[in-house]
Amino acid sequence: MWIVFAVSSAVFAALTSIFAKIGIENINSNVATAIRTLVVLIMAWIMVFLTGQHSNLGSISQRNWIFLIISGICTGLSWLCYYKALQSTEVMKVVAIDKFSIVLTLFFSALILKEAITLKMIVGIICITVGTLLLAF
Secondary structure: OHHHHHHHHHHHHHHHHHHHHHHOOOOOHHHHHHHHHHHHHHHHHHHHHHOOHHHHHHHOOHHHHHHHHHHHHHHHHHHHHHHHHHHHOOHHHHHHHHOOHHHHHHHHHHHHOOOOOOHHHHHHHHHHHHHHHHHHO
16 A cells, blocks of 8 residues: 555655646745645644544654654755745756655665665666756756
8 A cells, every 4th residue: 555655645746846836936935835834734734633643642752752843844944945946947957856865865764774775776876866967957
C-alpha cells in the first residue's frame, strides 16, 4: 500500500508546483507560503480528528516534540525558499533543484542516522545529480 501513497504524493507534489506558480502571480511569496501553510494545517488537523488520533496527543514524548518542531521549521524554511524561487524562474528549474533533496537526504541519513549507502544508491545519486544539472542549467 505504501507505493500507492508514494505515487500519490509525487502526483500531488507535481500539481502543487504547477498550482503554486499560478497562485503566486502578483503576490508576495511569503504571503503565498502562509496561505498554503494554513490550508495544510487545517487539512492535517481535520485528518487527526477524523481518524480519532487526537486522543494520542498526550503520549507524545518531549524528544518527539523537539524533533517534530525542528522538522516543521525546516519545512517552513523550505517552502519559503521554494515559493521565492518559483517567483523568480521557471517551475522546471526550481523543481529539478528542489528534488535534489533526494541526494541530500541520502547523505544526511548516512551521516546522522548511520544508514548504509550501497553501490546502487551511489549510482542513483550520480544519475540524479547529472539529471538535476541537465534540467536546471
